[in-house]
Structure formats: C-alpha cells, structure tokens
Amino acid sequence: MTAVIEFSDVTIVRDDKRLLDRVSWKVREGERWVLLGPNGAGKTTLLQVASAHMHPTSGKAKILGERLGRVDVFDLRTRIGHTSSSVAEALPKGEPVRDVVMSAAYAVTGRWQESYEPEDHARANQMMGELGILTLADRTFGTLSEGEKKRVLIARSLMSDPELLLLDEPAAGLDLGGREDLIASLKVLAEDEESPVMVLVSHHVEEIPQGFTHVLMLRNGKVSASGPIEHTLTAEKLSATFGMRLAVDTAGGRYSARRADYGRRSR
Numbered sequence: 292m293t294a295v296i297e298f299s300d301v302t303i304v305r306d307d308k309r310l311l312d313r314v315s316w317k318v319r320e321g322e323r324w325v326l327l328g329p330n331g332a333g334k335t336t337l338l339q340v341a342s343a344h345m346h347p348t349s350g351k352a353k354i355l356g357e358r359l360g361r362v363d364v365f366d367l368r369t370r371i372g373h374t375s376s377s378v379a380e381a382l383p384k385g386e387p388v389r390d391v392v393m394s395a396a397y398a399v400t401g402r403w404q405e406s407y408e409p410e411d412h413a414r415a416n417q418m419m420g421e422l423g424i425l426t427l428a429d430r431t432f433g434t435l436s437e438g439e440k441k442r443v444l445i446a447r448s449l450m451s452d453p454e455l456l457l458l459d460e461p462a463a464g465l466d467l468g469g470r471e472d473l474i475a476s477l478k479v480l481a482e483d484e485e486s487p488v489m490v491l492v493s494h495h496v497e498e499i500p501q502g503f504t505h506v507l508m509l510r511n512g513k514v515s516a517s518g519p520i521e522h523t524l525t526a527e528k529l530s531a532t533f534g535m536r537l538a539v540d541t542a543g544g545r546y547s548a549r550r551a552d553y554g555r556r557s558r
Contacts, residue, residue: 293320294353295455295488296341301350303336303512310336312512313350318505323481323489325499325520328509329533334492335375337509338459341490342373355454372448372487375459379444384433388424388443389415391432395450418446422476438469442476449487456480458491462498474500496524496539496546508532526551 296318303311311333318324326334339345340352343364352359357367372395381400382391393407393415394400419425422442427435435443441461448456461477462470480486481502493499499506499520506523508516509532516528526539529548538551 293356294318295320295322295355296490297351297353298340298347299351301340301347301352303333303340303345304348309512311340311347314509314512314514316507316514316517318488318490320488321484322505323503324491324505324507325503326490326492326507326509327494327496327524327529327532328515329494331511332509332532333512334509335459336512338373338375338457338490338492341455342371342457343367369451370454372451372453372456373459374441374444374448374457374461376463378447379440382432385431387428388419388430388432388435389428391443392418392447392450395447414450414452415446418449419443421449421479422446423472436469437464438466438472441465441469441473445476445480453487456487456489458489460492460494462493462495470498474498478502496529496548499546501544510534 294317296316298314298316300313300315301311302309302313314337326337328334336345340347341354343354343359346359354367355370383401386401393411396407396411416425419428422445424439424442424446427439427443432440432443445461462473465473477500481489481500491503503520505518506520507514508528515532516523524539524546526537529539530537536551537548540547
C-alpha cells in the first residue's frame with residue numbers, strides 16, 4: 292500500500308528543547324491511527340508536521356507523497372483535513388454553521404467574497420447530514436454546545452474531500468454524552484472504506500472509536516510503541532508510555548485503562 296505519511300528520524304527542536312526526537316513513522320492507505328501519550332509527549336507537534344504546518348529541524352517528512360521543504364505547503368494543506376482547538380478559536384462565532392462548513396472549500400475561516408457553486412452547497416449539506424448536524428445549519432457557531440462544535444469541525448474538515456484527516460483531541464472538554472455521540476460519529480467514518488486515512492490524537496484509550504487499526508505511542512518526544520492496535524495497545528506498553536502500572540481492558544470493541552492493583556494480572 293502507498294504511504295500517506297512517511298517520517299524518517301524526524302526531530303523538532305524549539306528553544307533548545309527536543310519536542311520530537313528521531314521519530315520514524317509510516318501510515319499507509321486505508322489505515323486509521325491513534326496517537327497516545329501523556330501531556331508533553333509530542334503528539335500535537337507530530338500532528339503539526341503531518342498537517343504541513345511545521346517543518347522538521349532534521350530528518351525527512353513526506354506527506355501524501357510530497358516532501359516537506361520541497362513542496363508548496365499551501366497547496367498540500369488543501370489535501371488535508373485538520374481539526375484542533377486552534378481551528379475552532381479562529382472561526383467567527385456569529386457565522387452560520389452552513390458557512391463554517393462550506394468556507395473550508397477555500398481553506399478560509401469566515402466567509403468574505405468567495406463565490407460558491409451549487410456543488411459546494413450540496414457537499415456541505417452532505418457532510419452535515421452524515422455527522423447528524425444538518426438541523427444546526429442555520430444556527431450560529433458560537434451558540435452550539437461543545438459536542439455540536441466538534442461535529443461541525445469534523446464536517447468542515449471533510450468539506451474538501453481530503454486524502455488525510457487529522458483529529459487533534461476531538462473529544463477534549465466533552466461530557467460523557469457528548470463524547471459518546473462524537474465517538475459514534477467517528478466510528479462510522481473509520482469503518483467507511485471511502486473515508487480518508489485518519490489520525491486521531493488522544494490522552495485516553497476510552498476515546499478510541501471502533502474501526503481504528505493502528506496505534507503510535509509517544510513519551511518525551513520519542514516513539515515508545517507502534518503497530519497494529521490489537522497487538523500494540525497492551526498494559527505493558529501503555530504502562531511504559533505513561534510511566535505508571537496500568538491495566539487495559541476491552542469490551543464491545545472499546546478500550547479502557549486504569550491504574551493496576553498490585554497482584555492483578557494486566558492484559
């Protein structure tokens with residue numbers, strides 16, 4: 292399968308601190324990856340490189356077949372869907388949801404003088420419908436609940452029919468109901484063969500939707516484990532990543548983790 296993301300010894304140094312340390316990682320067509328690790332592990336930095344918003348200090352990074360440093364990143368970014376708290380903060384709070392979604396066709400945050408075709412309106416309606424938010428189309432973005440905003444961001448990220456979808460902590464700040472609604476939406480996306488390659492950043496294994504195939508774990512900017520999720524997301528590897536003894540359980544295709552009791556055998 293073709294590599295969608297290919298990092299070789301990628302290192303990021305800022306203010307004499309190594310945010311990423313010789314990270315090598317390959318994501319292929321059809322795969323869905325989750326990035327796990329504690330605060331400060333380098334997850335968001337890795338996603339910044341994968342979204343072509345940050346260049347490696349050293350090492351090589353290829354995204355969608357294009358090497359960073361040798362490609363027009365503005366063109367490359369149009370092929371990548373990206374959701375994050377920074378994207379949400381940049382969106383006008385008074386803009387209707389329909390426009391929030393549709394303006395992604397021009398990679399802008401806020402409608403101005405762009406001209407949209409009927410196909411753009413149809414695509415926006417399709418994405419909102421698939422995420423269960425079509426009834427919110429005329430609401431302003433700032434009036435939505437956090438869960439509704441998260442789904443609007445995902446619909447927006449899919450507007451341009453991207454080849455790569457990057458989700459930076461999409462469930463952060465949600466209550467239990469909002470989190471479960473979002474995970475159900477992501478499960479549908481992950482299991483759809485027509486969906487783009489997906490990479491999801493999280494601190495919590497409970498937020499991994501069914502349908503995700505691989506996991507990359509980071510600690511102190513380094514890869515601590517990487518591979519197919521069923522073989523890699525183990526108590527031993529998760530414990531090493533988070534620096535404490537953890538037990539990992541599965542039920543109904545979902546994962547959970549907690550501090551292990553002494554004497555308890557972990558998965």
